[in-house]
Every structure is written in structure tokens, then in C-alpha cells.
Amino acid sequence: MARQERAIRTRRAVLEAAAEVFAEFGYEAATITMILDRAGVKKGALYFHFASKEELALGVLEHAVTEPPPEQLLKLQTAVDMGLVLAYRLPREPLLRASARLAADQNARHFFGEPWNEWVRVMTTQLTEAKERGEVLPYVDATATAEMLVGSFNGIQMLSQAVCQMADLETRISRMYDLTLPAIAAPAILGQIDTSPARGLALYEQQRKELAESPDSNDSEDGEDAQDRLSA
Amino acid sequence: MARQERAIRTRRAVLEAAAEVFAEFGYEAATITMILDRAGVKKGALYFHFASKEELALGVLEHAVTEPPPEQLLKLQTAVDMGLVLAYRLPREPLLRASARLAADQNARHFFGEPWNEWVRVMTTQLTEAKERGEVLPYVDATATAEMLVGSFNGIQMLSQAVCQMADLETRISRMYDLTLPAIAAPAILGQIDTSPARGLALYEQQRKELAESPDSNDSEDGEDAQDRLSA
Incomplete structure (x- = not known):
């Protein structure tokens, strides 16, 4: 070697x-x-x-960087998918779990800045685009809603961690979307958003497959393969 | 003395x-x-x-025990009020803030058991009663919804703590209810639920006044007065 x-x-x-x-x-x-x-x-x-x-x-x-989930016809579905994939991966990947815990740690905050900043930023962009397309109700504030969803995700994740080591996280996050989407999505598209708990795994496998098949999958800077890039 | x-x-x-x-x-x-x-x-x-x-x-x-908020005509309003009063009190009372942090601490969990258990229990009872009265949509699961709301509250509180020492917590919790009630409340009562951020303070002052005026307010076991009992 x-x-x-x-x-x-x-x-x-x-x-x-x-x-x-x-x-x-x-x-x-x-x-x-x-x-x-x-x-x-x-x-x-x-x-x-x-x-x-x-x-x-x-x-x-x-x-602990996550690739964005595959693009969907409805932008709001992409925003939902981000949470569903993370709910699948968090219990399975120590790097993600550690970064969630470090980001929530008040004592470590002077190293790492505001928690979940990047995540709030990405979700705000997705919700803003969804709103421009008419998928989101006109009076919804994209930033405030993104902050509410990211904050909620993390509190729910902590409860799931305490109760059962996150074994039911996908179900809980699916429920979070079921309980918030009626106040976010335009009525015409509400029924088209898939929030099922099994969606996280399916999307993750699709991502892995696409990365493995992409022509530059063996071309990353430090020689890690596609699987490594995804789980990192 | x-x-x-x-x-x-x-x-x-x-x-x-x-x-x-x-x-x-x-x-x-x-x-x-x-x-x-x-x-x-x-x-x-x-x-x-x-x-x-x-x-x-x-x-x-x-x-760090909180008195239940004053009873309201709508049981669902009482469930909402619990969160609004707590959002007012948390930034102002170290005992409550400390207990929130201790309950969320993974390392301290073997002392204190599952976090927020009591809170989930009280909110489940309130939602169950609200459902029996037809205030809550029939397909809403009271326990799952209570766990989702309590988990969300705590994640939102952590974000608010990180961003501005909880200065905007009442606004954020008000928004949490605005974004979840449409999936919980029966349409006929949805518009009657008051989620305004200022409600926490108003209810807390009403509670304090009622406790101070109650005939047994100087009769607590260890000689603490009504104000002490409330803020304890």
C-alpha cells in the first residue's frame, strides 16, 4: 500500500x-x-x-456533508426529501450523528458558529423557489418556515434518540411533514407530496446508484470512491 | 430570622x-x-x-414545575397555551432553562430518564380530551402529535437560544402552532384558536393574580409564598 x-x-x-x-x-x-x-x-x-x-x-x-437529494418535478418535494433522507441516514452514520450533536452543543458553539446554518440556508432557497412556482401558499415566510422545520427536526431527533436510539426517526420525521405541510403547501399540490417514511431509503439508494454510475465517480480529489463521498 | x-x-x-x-x-x-x-x-x-x-x-x-395554564372553553386552546406560557417563561427563569438543558443532555440521561416525559403526558391528555370534544380532527393520533410538538418546541428553543438567547422564542413558538394547527384542529374551530406571541405573558400574569388572590396562597407546605410556587 x-x-x-x-x-x-x-x-x-x-x-x-x-x-x-x-x-x-x-x-x-x-x-x-x-x-x-x-x-x-x-x-x-x-x-x-x-x-x-x-x-x-x-x-x-x-x-458530514450531505449531497442534495435527486431533483423532483415539485420543488417542495425536494425540500421534504432532504429531511426524509437525513432521517434515514442519521441513525446509520456516526459522522452525521456526531455533527448533529456537536452543532447542538452550547459549549462547543464558539468553534462552530450558529447551528444548522447551512441547512436553514438550503431549505430557505428550496422553499423560496417552491413559492415562486406557486407550490407554497403565498403568505408563507420561507426563512421563518425553514428555521421552524430545521429546529423541529433536531428536537424530534433528540427525542427519538432518547426513546429508542433513533430507531423510529423516519416515522417521526414523516409525521412532522404531515403535520406541517397543510399550512405550507398550496392546496392543489398538497396531496401530491410524498411524505412516507420509506422514501428516505429509496432516495438514498437512487443517489448511490447514480453516483456509482457517473463518469467521474473514481475521480475525486483525494482518491476516495463514490461510496465514501456519499457517506462522508 | x-x-x-x-x-x-x-x-x-x-x-x-x-x-x-x-x-x-x-x-x-x-x-x-x-x-x-x-x-x-x-x-x-x-x-x-x-x-x-x-x-x-x-x-x-x-x-422546575409549571402550573397548568388557566382552563379555556376550547381544550385545544389550553394545549396551545401551555407552550405559549413556557415560551414566555423559559428565557426569564433560570430554573426552567436549566431543566430544559438537563433534560436534553444525553450524558445526564441515566439520572433523569426520558426527557420531557411529563410534558408529553400532559399534552397527550389535553389533545385526547380535545379530540373527544370534536375539536381535533378524528384521524389525529394524540400521543404521536404531542411527542412531535414537544420535540419541535425543544429544537426550536435550542435554535432561538443559539441565535439570540431566546429573545424571539415567543414568536417562534407562535409560528410553530400556526404551522401545525391546520393539520390538527377541526376546521370549525381552527380560526378560534389564539396563537399570538403576546398571549404567554397575558396568561402568566393572570395565573399569578389568581394564585395571589386564592385563599390558600399562604398555605404551601414549606412556607414559600404564591409567587415562589409559580416561579419554582
């Missing part, structure tokens, strides 16, 4: 171990020793890539 | 200081020393009332 490839794998193993530890214990209680134990690497190898716990947390947040 | 009265005041001062520290730093990062500094009491006085940080946290949770 080439030295560069080994370095990439070590970095990845350390990040994944850090994600598991942050997701389980939070930023404050997490220690470098816990992360070393979980990753099974030597101290020097970890410090070669990350100088501190803070850098590890920033690395986790940086890698 | 009688010895008993002094002990009650010290206990109260320690609990309020603990609440401020837990609200600001979370359970993990809070220390007894921080609480002593904030309360301005001696170590011995604190340990006379509370043997550990855990006992302090349990004391805070125990005192």
Missing part, C-alpha cells in the same frame, strides 16, 4: 472513531485517548493529522 | 445558583465551586442541603 494511501486511510479511521466518540459522549466529555482506543492507531499517527480535539471536531463537521 | 426560614432561603439560593450554572454550562462542565461562587454561600451550607452535583440537578428538575 502506497504511503499516501495509508495516510488517507488512517485519517479516515481517526475521523470515524472521533465521530463515534463525539456522537456518544458529546464534545466536552470526549477525550483524545477514547478516540485513539476506538481508532486503534498510535498517538503520533493521530497528531500527524489533527493537532487537537477542536481540529478533530472541525474535521468531523467538514466531512 | 428563624433558623428554619434561613435554611429555606439558603436552599433556594443554592438551587437558583445551580440552575444558572447548569443552564449556562450544562451538567458535565458545571462544578460545585461555580455554584458556591454564584450562590455566595459556604461549602458546608451547600452540602447540608445537597450531597452532590447529581442531587443539585435533581433538585433543579424537581422545582
Whole structure:
């Protein structure tokens, strides 16, 4: 194995171990020793890539990026799909789970800024476009609604985590949309929006397939394959 | 000042200081020393009332009880009022704010059990009664809806805390109800439910007035007056 490839794998193993530890214990209680134990690497190898716990947390947040879900005919469906895919992936991916927990951590906020900023921004754009197309009721405030949905998603996710380790998150998020869409969607399209809990998995598999088939899927900068890019 | 009265005041001062520290730093990062500094009491006085940080946290949770809002003609209005009053009080009362933060703390969960249990229970009862009266749509699941609203409230509260120290919480919670009631309330009563942000303050003042005027307002077990009971 080439030295560069080994370095990439070590970095990845350390990040994944850090994600598991942050997701389980939070930023404050997490220690470098816990992360070393979980990753099974030597101290020097970890410090070669990350100088501190803070850098590890920033690395986790940086890698917890989600691809936008496939475009749909109705823009409002795309906004709903974002939440449904995330509800499928959060219980399954430590990197995402850790970043959700870090973003919600009041003590870690001075590192990471306002939580869920990027997510609110993306959803505001989607709702604004949906409104321009007449899919959203004219008096709906796109920013305020996006903030309400993102805040709600995170509170619901915390409750699901406490009750059953997020095993029912997809059902709960599906219900969140059922209970909010009647006040958001134009009546003519309300019945056409699919909020079923199984939709997250279906969309995620479609995304993976499309990425694997795309011509540049083996062409990412640091040699990670398409599967890695998606789960990162 | 009688010895008993002094002990009650010290206990109260320690609990309020603990609440401020837990609200600001979370359970993990809070220390007894921080609480002593904030309360301005001696170590011995604190340990006379509370043997550990855990006992302090349990004391805070125990005192952060909210009276139910005044009964309304529509039961669904009472369920909405509970959230509106809490949105008014949370930014103003360290005991409530601390208990919200402790309940959401994954690391402290083994002490405190599932978060927001009691709150979900009360709201489920209110929604069930509202449904029996025909105020709620027949296909609405009372428990699932209560869990969704309580989870959403807490996520929205965290976002408001991060963005502006909860200065806009009443507006955000008012909006949460505006965006969910159309999927919950029977059409005939939907327009009669008041979700205005100013309602929390008005109801809270009404509660305080009624408690102060009630004949047994000076008759609580441990000698706290009506104001204390309410803000506790």
C-alpha cells in the first residue's frame, strides 16, 4: 500500500472513531485517548493529522456533508426529501450523528458558529423557489418556515434518540411533514407530496446508484470512491 | 430570622445558583465551586442541603414545575397555551432553562430518564380530551402529535437560544402552532384558536393574580409564598 494511501486511510479511521466518540459522549466529555482506543492507531499517527480535539471536531463537521437529494418535478418535494433522507441516514452514520450533536452543543458553539446554518440556508432557497412556482401558499415566510422545520427536526431527533436510539426517526420525521405541510403547501399540490417514511431509503439508494454510475465517480480529489463521498 | 426560614432561603439560593450554572454550562462542565461562587454561600451550607452535583440537578428538575395554564372553553386552546406560557417563561427563569438543558443532555440521561416525559403526558391528555370534544380532527393520533410538538418546541428553543438567547422564542413558538394547527384542529374551530406571541405573558400574569388572590396562597407546605410556587 502506497504511503499516501495509508495516510488517507488512517485519517479516515481517526475521523470515524472521533465521530463515534463525539456522537456518544458529546464534545466536552470526549477525550483524545477514547478516540485513539476506538481508532486503534498510535498517538503520533493521530497528531500527524489533527493537532487537537477542536481540529478533530472541525474535521468531523467538514466531512458530514450531505449531497442534495435527486431533483423532483415539485420543488417542495425536494425540500421534504432532504429531511426524509437525513432521517434515514442519521441513525446509520456516526459522522452525521456526531455533527448533529456537536452543532447542538452550547459549549462547543464558539468553534462552530450558529447551528444548522447551512441547512436553514438550503431549505430557505428550496422553499423560496417552491413559492415562486406557486407550490407554497403565498403568505408563507420561507426563512421563518425553514428555521421552524430545521429546529423541529433536531428536537424530534433528540427525542427519538432518547426513546429508542433513533430507531423510529423516519416515522417521526414523516409525521412532522404531515403535520406541517397543510399550512405550507398550496392546496392543489398538497396531496401530491410524498411524505412516507420509506422514501428516505429509496432516495438514498437512487443517489448511490447514480453516483456509482457517473463518469467521474473514481475521480475525486483525494482518491476516495463514490461510496465514501456519499457517506462522508 | 428563624433558623428554619434561613435554611429555606439558603436552599433556594443554592438551587437558583445551580440552575444558572447548569443552564449556562450544562451538567458535565458545571462544578460545585461555580455554584458556591454564584450562590455566595459556604461549602458546608451547600452540602447540608445537597450531597452532590447529581442531587443539585435533581433538585433543579424537581422545582422546575409549571402550573397548568388557566382552563379555556376550547381544550385545544389550553394545549396551545401551555407552550405559549413556557415560551414566555423559559428565557426569564433560570430554573426552567436549566431543566430544559438537563433534560436534553444525553450524558445526564441515566439520572433523569426520558426527557420531557411529563410534558408529553400532559399534552397527550389535553389533545385526547380535545379530540373527544370534536375539536381535533378524528384521524389525529394524540400521543404521536404531542411527542412531535414537544420535540419541535425543544429544537426550536435550542435554535432561538443559539441565535439570540431566546429573545424571539415567543414568536417562534407562535409560528410553530400556526404551522401545525391546520393539520390538527377541526376546521370549525381552527380560526378560534389564539396563537399570538403576546398571549404567554397575558396568561402568566393572570395565573399569578389568581394564585395571589386564592385563599390558600399562604398555605404551601414549606412556607414559600404564591409567587415562589409559580416561579419554582
